[in-house]
Structures are given as structure tokens and as C-alpha cells.
Amino acid sequence: MNRLLQDRFDRWHVLVLLLTTLGAAALLLTAGGGGDAAARSELNRQLEQDVAYRARIDFLQDLYRPVLDLEKSGARQQALLKLEEIGRRYPGEGYGFIIKGRILLQLDAVEEAVANYVEGVRLNGDFADRQGAFSAWNEIDQLVSKQLPSFSERARTHPDNASLKRVLNNLHYLQSRLAGGCE
Amino acid sequence: MPVFDRHFWIVVVAGGLLGLIGVGLAVLGNPQNSGICISCFLENSAGALGLHGNQRMQYLRPELIGFVLGAVFSAAAGREFHSRGGSAPLLRFLSGVFLMIGCGVFIGCPIKLFLRLTAGDLTVLSGLAGLIVGVWFGLKGLAGGIHLGGGRQDPRGASGLWVPLFFLLLLFLLLLQPGFILFSTRGSGAQHAPLLLSLAAGLLLGGLAQRSRFCITGSVRDTFLMGRRTPLIWGLAAFILAAVGTNLAAGRFHPGFYGQPGAHLDYAWSFLGMLLVGWLSVLIGGCPFRQLIKAGEGDADAGLVVIGMLLGGGLVQAWGLAGTAAGVPLYGKVAVLVGLAFVAANSLLWRERVAEA
Amino acid sequence: MRNIIFCLFGLLCSVLLSGCQQTADQGPVYKIGYMNCNSEQETRLRFAPLTRYLSEKVGVRFEMVPVDTQDFEDRFKKEEFAFTHTNSLLYLILRQDHDLQLVATEKRGQFGARTAGTIISRKDSGIRTLADLKGKRMIFGPQLAPSGYLAQYDLMLKAGIDPEMDLSYYAIPHGSFKHEKLIYAVYFGAYDVAAAPALDLEVMTREGKISADDFQIVAQSPIFPYCTFGAAKGVDPDLMKRFREALVLLTPEDTVDYNGEQVKVLKSAWVDGFEQLLDSDYDILRGMAKRANMPPYQEF
Incomplete structure (x- = not known):
């Protein structure tokens, strides 16, 4: 310690160190809601992020409500056409792919349903989460559990069929995403 | 066989606990097969600090903080904290970036490689082969005269403090959770074991790893050099046995190539990604985990690798270089090749050549 | 140096030989x-x-x-x-x-390598089910069109409706773009119902020619190649x-x-x-x- 305070140079620097450290601590402790608007917004990035996410959930649910209503009433083809209309304005939205996958599955278009689920999950991993506003984990799990054995068998008996291989790869992708892990 | 001295048992205990806790943390909430993954954790932490915008990968992982601070305590207690550094700083910094690229393309660091393998994920076999070949390349490089220069002792003890202090700051940020630190509410970033438990596990493993010098690539390297005589191979064996046992006990052992969590089928790129990690790790003296521990011992060179890894974690996510279950993206492949070119070029540049007569 | 020349020669030969494969x-x-x-x-x-x-x-x-x-x-x-x-x-x-x-x-289209046939009516026509088709004017696609004729014909037979007997009148349009014509025929009220391929409805909706809200899909066939x-x-x-x-x-x-x-x-x-x-x-x-x-x- 003595070595650090051996002359005026040392004492001056220790003084600056103490003053700046204490000053910074005091500012942090007393600042409260102070500071300019830009700084406040930076400090609230978590809030901004969470608000944007909630807004996205609400927006997408509103946007796709007519499709979901049609699907619920059994008007599946009409729901698919409505999806086309929405797709003209918002192409490449993952939620649309998930809904389309579900409707196509109901219409027995299994290969295309799988491809749509894959597209949706690739665009947004939220759909493969077990929980959350957009979780489609259960329906994807049911799809994989039901279709994987049959497509594995078909691919085994038709080893040169590239289309079956493609569906099988898609099912394995979904299976892997359902299993979790880091992305 | 090695001498069954105290150090041997410390290595075995460190390896065993790493396997046990590695699986245990996943059981307690960390992502599947990612109970401990240095690269994933660094990507999460980079996201929490705002270095990338993937909202599913943002969490200041307490384990990372624990590793460094655990190593600090252990080194201080054993009078092994020596501030040192100054050897090829920029090379080490960039090596940290490329380590993360290799890990990102493979989806995991060498520890996670074995955690995945011990959970039955057979897609890692190509990555394992890549790691072994990479370590062998690195050893050939060292034997061929590549020498980055030894870190100089820093008698004033300043430079080696900064990375531990940075992680101390991260600990405060983790505990205080100010609004500018981001935490995922979904995705793998939102999956975590209880904070204090993770921190305690990190501190324990950090301390043990500092005592034992245990690391995965070090085990492979020393096995090449000394065969069964190195204690590290027994540490690795203990790690594998503990992880397999815990996975079996927890019902998490699912052998196969398909449907594995956080895995892809681009075997060639898994191989190359891990080759890059193995090669670089030997040249800079340790895998990502070991770099954290050395940084905690006051090694500023390792500290620079850690800072490079943190930046790399941000870049891997921000630039979309990381592999996913869908495979390895184009730019991830390019980045791995650039990384291999980087190692090859530096191997040429840093080689000490004997003057021809 | 000799090795380099040898390698370059080999490279040149392989480049020249690569042009020797059989062409179309x-x-x-x-x-x-x-x-x-x-x-x-x-x-x-x-x-x-x-x-x-x-x-x-x-x-x-x-x-x-x-x-x-x-x-x-x-x-x-x-x-x-x-x-x-x-x-x-x-x-x-x-x-x-x-x-x-x-x-x-x-x-x-949305069904990939498969397609389907639909029977459509105008939304405001009041025709909602296959049973409502009796006595109505219907327009079909060409007779060999699986999704513009066969699928709908089969749908009606399965529902107990004989297209030859139960419709008041049915027709097939002339010339090109028959499928689009029959969708417009219903839209403009020339016919009560039409046998529309699901694909044409999809494409016309995507192109903005029609809206999903304009039509009622009375029935749809299972999908087929x-x-x-x-x-x-x-x-x-x-x-x-x-x-x-x-x-x-x-x-x-x-x-x-x-x-x-x-x-x-x-x-x-x-x-x-x-x-x-x-x-x-x-x-x-x-x-x-x-x-x-x-x-x-x-x-x-």
C-alpha cells in the first residue's frame, strides 16, 4: 500500500480513482428515472423487446383470425384461399406456414403439410417450443409420431425414390427440433 | 498406467463431475444435451449483452461466470494466480473468434460433443473424428516449430486481472438484471437451470478444472503424446462414464443418427468445424473451456481468446453462421474454410525455421 | 520446377478432356x-x-x-x-x-404433386351443400379434366345426385382457359355452380383476380395426383x-x-x-x- 502512495503523483491518481469510482456509484444510485429520453430507451431494451414480441403475437393473431375461424368451421379450402390472400401482403410469415401445414394435413396432403411445418419452424423456432403463444409442439409431435414410421418404411422399400427421401429428411428435421437443444 | 497420485484423482474427480453436472444441468433446465456448452453459453451471453439480435439466444449464463471466478479462487488459494501475457495478442483474439465459428458450425464445443455422444447422438462421430484430426494437426504444427511465444510474467500483476474483473461485472449484471441486459423469454436462451445452482456448479467445476488442468482437447492431445500414462485420458474416461450413467439414469440416452436435439446431418462440415477447433486449441494451448480457466488464473493471452470468443459468439448469431438442425448455412461453411486458411497461414508465419547451413 | 510444369500440363489435359463428353x-x-x-x-x-x-x-x-x-x-x-x-x-x-x-x-400449388376438384357457388347464392345443387345450372370443365370434371362428377354421385338427371342444366365452356371461364361464369351469375379446380381458385386468388370471400366452396374432392x-x-x-x-x-x-x-x-x-x-x-x-x-x- 505504501508503495502505491509514495509520492504526490501516486496520491493524485489514487484521489482521481476514488473520486470517479464514488461519483459513478453515486450517479447510479441517485439517478432514478433521470437521464435523457434516448438513454432511458437504451436502458429499457428488455422492455422494448418484450413489448415488440407481445405486439407481434397480437398482430399475427388478428391477421390470421379469419383463417382460423374458417378452419374451425370446417371450410378448409376457403381458409387456404384466405391464407393466399394474406400471403400476397405478408409473404414468408412463419405463422401462415404452420396454419397451412395444419389445414393441409386435415386434407390428407401429408407431404406438403410436412414441408409447410418445416418452413414455418425454420423461419421461427417459436413454433417448435413446448410452450409459448405460437407453440405448435403438440401438433408437430403428433405429425412426426404418426408419419415417421410409415415414411421410413416406404423409403426403405423404395430406396431410389428421391421424393420419399425428401419427406423423410423433413420429418427428421422436425423430430430434431422437437427434441430441443441449442439452435 | 499413470501413477495414482493426488493429481490423478483430482483429474478423475474433475472429469467425473464435469460429466455428471453436464448432464445434471440439462435435467435441471438447461437445453437438452447442452448442460455445459462453452460456445452455446458464449453465444447466449453475447446476445444478453446485445452483441446479436437472436431473441431466442440471450442469457448471461451463470456457469461461464462460475468457471472463470471459480478458477480465480482456486488459483488464488493455491498461489497460482500469475498475471502474464503479451504473446501474439491479436492472433489469440482472432483465434477466439474462429473457435466459436468452428463450434457454431458443429453446434457445440468439445465438451458438448461428448455430452451429445454420451446421450446417444451418433451424428457427432464425424465431429469427434474432426477434433482428433485437428489435435493431431496441431501437434504436428508444434513439432514443426510453430511457437507463438510464451506469455511474459507481468510483475505488476495488472493485465491478468481484467478478464476476471469483467466476469465479476457480468456477475453483478446477472444478479441485478438491469434493463439493457437482455434475457430470452423463449427458445434455448430461456431454458436454464436455477441461477444459483448454475453459478455454484460453475464455481465448483472452474475450481476443479484449475486444479486438475482438465480439458477435452488437452486429453486428446496428451493421449497422442503419452498414451495411457497421461492422467487426462482417465479424466476423460471418468467424464464419459459419468455422463453416460447420468443420461441412462435420467432416461436421456437415445442412440441414433436422426431426431437428435441440436444436431444436423452435414457430417463433412461437422468434421471440418471440429477440425478447426482441435487444430486451433492445440496451437493456442487449450479448448474454449480451458481458455476460460486460464483467463481465471491471470493469463491475459487466454483472456484475449475469451474476449474473441465472446465477439465470435455474437458474430456467429448475427451473421447466421451457426449450424442448425436444417444443416450448415453457406456463410458458415465459408467461415470454417476461412478459419482453416487462417490457421494454415499463421502456422506458416509463426513457424520458427532453422537457418539453412 | 519440373513438378510444377508436370502439374500444369496435367491440369491443361483435364480441362481439354472435360469438353469431350457426349453432347446432346x-x-x-x-x-x-x-x-x-x-x-x-x-x-x-x-x-x-x-x-x-x-x-x-x-x-x-x-x-x-x-x-x-x-x-x-x-x-x-x-x-x-x-x-x-x-x-x-x-x-x-x-x-x-x-x-x-x-x-x-x-x-x-398448395397440394404439391396433388390437386383437388371443388364445386363453388357465389357467396350470396344460398347454395351451401351438395343437396342444394338439385335443379341448379352448373358449368363443368372439359370432360377429361380430373379436377374440373371427374372429381366433381364423382362427388355428386357419392352424395346421391345424378348430374345427368338432377341438375336443371349443365354445360362445358368452349375454347381456351375453360377453368377460369367457369369461375367467372359463377361470379357473374351466368351459372349457379361450377366445377372449379382447387388450383385455379388458388392461382386466381393469389393473382388478385378473385377474393376468397366471393365464393362458397360447396364441396371438395379428396386430393389426387x-x-x-x-x-x-x-x-x-x-x-x-x-x-x-x-x-x-x-x-x-x-x-x-x-x-x-x-x-x-x-x-x-x-x-x-x-x-x-x-x-x-x-x-x-x-x-x-x-x-x-x-x-x-x-x-x-
């Missing part, structure tokens, strides 16, 4: 018969780039032959073409009567395999040099891709044809 300019010409959907001109515009692509990929010369639907079977019987591109009903007929082999199925490439039974199996691979591996990014321009093959052909289905996948359509007493199972 030699060997026999194989004709592909394309069924006209709307007009011969449209067929040529759509499929000429695809035919050029196949020549380049397969390494043999292909020539396209646009064929009217009614003439297709006769001309195939006369061996005018080795490969065929037809709708799935014509594929069934040629397979049943002339042992046509399945090569690949075209992907287009879409347009199909086939090969005559005498075609070399290896050639057929290469032909199929070239189709199945086609991606939206693949281009071909056509009339001095790089043309996207799939986009030009209005196709999303090709799938390798199994012949058993066509059984659902066979069932429809049998129930509707349509070729190739027609009994008089």
Missing part, C-alpha cells in the same frame, strides 16, 4: 408429347425451356410435340412420342391401355431414370439458355417442382373414374 447434339431424338391445356402456343412457351433443360441434363436430344387432349391417345398409340406430359386421368388411360410408365408428377410425366414401355430404363432424376432434382433457381436468355425452367413452365410418386398413389383417381364410368374403365 449427337444420337437419336426423343419426342415428348405435351398435352395442350389452353393452346399450342401456350404449351410451347411453357415447356420449350424445360425440354431444352432435359436435353442438357440427360444428354440426349428431346423435341417437344404439343398435342390436343382428344388426339393424345391415338398419337401415342402411333408411337409419335416416347415421353408424355398429361393430366393424371390421361396418364391412367395410357397406363391402362398402353403400359405407360410413371416418371414424375408435377408440383403446383396432378399432371404427370410418363414414358412409353419401350424406353430404355436407364434413360427413364436419368429423365426422372433431372426432373426431381430441378430447383426454382435452375436456368437454361433459351433464345439467348437465361430462363428459369420451373417458373417458365408454371411448375413448382416434380415429385416421384408411386403408381398406387393414383388409385384414388382410379376409384373416381370407375364410379363415374369414365375412361379407362368406361362401360357401355
Whole structure:
């Protein structure tokens, strides 16, 4: 310690160190809601992020409500056409792919349903989460559990069929995403 | 066989606990097969600090903080904290970036490689082969005269403090959770074991790893050099046995190539990604985990690798270089090749050549 | 230095030799018969780039032959073409009567390599169910159109409605773009209901020509395979395999040099891709044809 305070140079620097450290601590402790608007917004990035996410959930649910209503009433083809209309304005939205996958599955278009689920999950991993506003984990799990054995068998008996291989790869992708892990 | 001295048992205990806790943390909430993954954790932490915008990968992982601070305590207690550094700083910094690229393309660091393998994920076999070949390349490089220069002792003890202090700051940020630190509410970033438990596990493993010098690539390297005589191979064996046992006990052992969590089928790129990690790790003296521990011992060179890894974690996510279950993206492949070119070029540049007569 | 010269020489030789593989300019010409959907001109515009692509990929010369639907079977019987591109009903007929082999199925629209037929009415017409069709004016697509005629005919028969007896009147439009015409015919009130292919509804909605809210989908058939490439039974199996691979591996990014321009093959052909289905996948359509007493199972 003595070595650090051996002359005026040392004492001056220790003084600056103490003053700046204490000053910074005091500012942090007393600042409260102070500071300019830009700084406040930076400090609230978590809030901004969470608000944007909630807004996205609400927006997408509103946007796709007519499709979901049609699907619920059994008007599946009409729901698919409505999806086309929405797709003209918002192409490449993952939620649309998930809904389309579900409707196509109901219409027995299994290969295309799988491809749509894959597209949706690739665009947004939220759909493969077990929980959350957009979780489609259960329906994807049911799809994989039901279709994987049959497509594995078909691919085994038709080893040169590239289309079956493609569906099988898609099912394995979904299976892997359902299993979790880091992305 | 090695001498069954105290150090041997410390290595075995460190390896065993790493396997046990590695699986245990996943059981307690960390992502599947990612109970401990240095690269994933660094990507999460980079996201929490705002270095990338993937909202599913943002969490200041307490384990990372624990590793460094655990190593600090252990080194201080054993009078092994020596501030040192100054050897090829920029090379080490960039090596940290490329380590993360290799890990990102493979989806995991060498520890996670074995955690995945011990959970039955057979897609890692190509990555394992890549790691072994990479370590062998690195050893050939060292034997061929590549020498980055030894870190100089820093008698004033300043430079080696900064990375531990940075992680101390991260600990405060983790505990205080100010609004500018981001935490995922979904995705793998939102999956975590209880904070204090993770921190305690990190501190324990950090301390043990500092005592034992245990690391995965070090085990492979020393096995090449000394065969069964190195204690590290027994540490690795203990790690594998503990992880397999815990996975079996927890019902998490699912052998196969398909449907594995956080895995892809681009075997060639898994191989190359891990080759890059193995090669670089030997040249800079340790895998990502070991770099954290050395940084905690006051090694500023390792500290620079850690800072490079943190930046790399941000870049891997921000630039979309990381592999996913869908495979390895184009730019991830390019980045791995650039990384291999980087190692090859530096191997040429840093080689000490004997003057021809 | 000697080694470097040797390596450069080897490299030069391999570059020169790489140009020596067989090109599509030699060997026999194989004709592909394309069924006209709307007009011969449209067929040529759509499929000429695809035919050029196949020549380049397969390494043999292909020539396209646009064929009217009614003439297709006769001309195939006369061996005018080795490969065929037809709708799935014509594929069934040629397979049943002339042992046509399945090569690949075209992907287009939301059902991929499959499609469906729908019966539509105007939203404000009050026609909601198949039972409401009795006594109504209906417009169908061409008789050999699986998703514009057969599927709807079968739907009605299964629901106990005889199109020949229970409708007040039905018609088939003339000329090109029949499917679009019948959708507009319902939209503008010329007919009460129409047999519309699901694909046409989808495409017209996507293009903004109609709105999903304009129509009521009264009924929809199960899905069945879409347009199909086939090969005559005498075609070399290896050639057929290469032909199929070239189709199945086609991606939206693949281009071909056509009339001095790089043309996207799939986009030009209005196709999303090709799938390798199994012949058993066509059984659902066979069932429809049998129930509707349509070729190739027609009994008089």
C-alpha cells in the first residue's frame, strides 16, 4: 500500500480513482428515472423487446383470425384461399406456414403439410417450443409420431425414390427440433 | 498406467463431475444435451449483452461466470494466480473468434460433443473424428516449430486481472438484471437451470478444472503424446462414464443418427468445424473451456481468446453462421474454410525455421 | 520446377478432356408429347425451356410435340412420342391401355404433386351443400379434366345426385382457359355452380383476380395426383431414370439458355417442382373414374 502512495503523483491518481469510482456509484444510485429520453430507451431494451414480441403475437393473431375461424368451421379450402390472400401482403410469415401445414394435413396432403411445418419452424423456432403463444409442439409431435414410421418404411422399400427421401429428411428435421437443444 | 497420485484423482474427480453436472444441468433446465456448452453459453451471453439480435439466444449464463471466478479462487488459494501475457495478442483474439465459428458450425464445443455422444447422438462421430484430426494437426504444427511465444510474467500483476474483473461485472449484471441486459423469454436462451445452482456448479467445476488442468482437447492431445500414462485420458474416461450413467439414469440416452436435439446431418462440415477447433486449441494451448480457466488464473493471452470468443459468439448469431438442425448455412461453411486458411497461414508465419547451413 | 510444369500440363489435359463428353447434339431424338391445356402456343412457351433443360441434363436430344387432349391417345398409340406430359386421368388411360410408365408428377400449388376438384357457388347464392345443387345450372370443365370434371362428377354421385338427371342444366365452356371461364361464369351469375379446380381458385386468388370471400366452396374432392410425366414401355430404363432424376432434382433457381436468355425452367413452365410418386398413389383417381364410368374403365 505504501508503495502505491509514495509520492504526490501516486496520491493524485489514487484521489482521481476514488473520486470517479464514488461519483459513478453515486450517479447510479441517485439517478432514478433521470437521464435523457434516448438513454432511458437504451436502458429499457428488455422492455422494448418484450413489448415488440407481445405486439407481434397480437398482430399475427388478428391477421390470421379469419383463417382460423374458417378452419374451425370446417371450410378448409376457403381458409387456404384466405391464407393466399394474406400471403400476397405478408409473404414468408412463419405463422401462415404452420396454419397451412395444419389445414393441409386435415386434407390428407401429408407431404406438403410436412414441408409447410418445416418452413414455418425454420423461419421461427417459436413454433417448435413446448410452450409459448405460437407453440405448435403438440401438433408437430403428433405429425412426426404418426408419419415417421410409415415414411421410413416406404423409403426403405423404395430406396431410389428421391421424393420419399425428401419427406423423410423433413420429418427428421422436425423430430430434431422437437427434441430441443441449442439452435 | 499413470501413477495414482493426488493429481490423478483430482483429474478423475474433475472429469467425473464435469460429466455428471453436464448432464445434471440439462435435467435441471438447461437445453437438452447442452448442460455445459462453452460456445452455446458464449453465444447466449453475447446476445444478453446485445452483441446479436437472436431473441431466442440471450442469457448471461451463470456457469461461464462460475468457471472463470471459480478458477480465480482456486488459483488464488493455491498461489497460482500469475498475471502474464503479451504473446501474439491479436492472433489469440482472432483465434477466439474462429473457435466459436468452428463450434457454431458443429453446434457445440468439445465438451458438448461428448455430452451429445454420451446421450446417444451418433451424428457427432464425424465431429469427434474432426477434433482428433485437428489435435493431431496441431501437434504436428508444434513439432514443426510453430511457437507463438510464451506469455511474459507481468510483475505488476495488472493485465491478468481484467478478464476476471469483467466476469465479476457480468456477475453483478446477472444478479441485478438491469434493463439493457437482455434475457430470452423463449427458445434455448430461456431454458436454464436455477441461477444459483448454475453459478455454484460453475464455481465448483472452474475450481476443479484449475486444479486438475482438465480439458477435452488437452486429453486428446496428451493421449497422442503419452498414451495411457497421461492422467487426462482417465479424466476423460471418468467424464464419459459419468455422463453416460447420468443420461441412462435420467432416461436421456437415445442412440441414433436422426431426431437428435441440436444436431444436423452435414457430417463433412461437422468434421471440418471440429477440425478447426482441435487444430486451433492445440496451437493456442487449450479448448474454449480451458481458455476460460486460464483467463481465471491471470493469463491475459487466454483472456484475449475469451474476449474473441465472446465477439465470435455474437458474430456467429448475427451473421447466421451457426449450424442448425436444417444443416450448415453457406456463410458458415465459408467461415470454417476461412478459419482453416487462417490457421494454415499463421502456422506458416509463426513457424520458427532453422537457418539453412 | 519440373513438378510444377508436370502439374500444369496435367491440369491443361483435364480441362481439354472435360469438353469431350457426349453432347446432346449427337444420337437419336426423343419426342415428348405435351398435352395442350389452353393452346399450342401456350404449351410451347411453357415447356420449350424445360425440354431444352432435359436435353442438357440427360444428354440426349428431346423435341417437344404439343398435342390436343382428344388426339393424345391415338398419337401415342402411333408411337409419335416416347415421353408424355398429361393430366393424371390421361396418364391412367395410357397406363391402362398402353403400359405407360410413371416418371414424375408435377408440383403446383398448395397440394404439391396433388390437386383437388371443388364445386363453388357465389357467396350470396344460398347454395351451401351438395343437396342444394338439385335443379341448379352448373358449368363443368372439359370432360377429361380430373379436377374440373371427374372429381366433381364423382362427388355428386357419392352424395346421391345424378348430374345427368338432377341438375336443371349443365354445360362445358368452349375454347381456351375453360377453368377460369367457369369461375367467372359463377361470379357473374351466368351459372349457379361450377366445377372449379382447387388450383385455379388458388392461382386466381393469389393473382388478385378473385377474393376468397366471393365464393362458397360447396364441396371438395379428396386430393389426387396432378399432371404427370410418363414414358412409353419401350424406353430404355436407364434413360427413364436419368429423365426422372433431372426432373426431381430441378430447383426454382435452375436456368437454361433459351433464345439467348437465361430462363428459369420451373417458373417458365408454371411448375413448382416434380415429385416421384408411386403408381398406387393414383388409385384414388382410379376409384373416381370407375364410379363415374369414365375412361379407362368406361362401360357401355
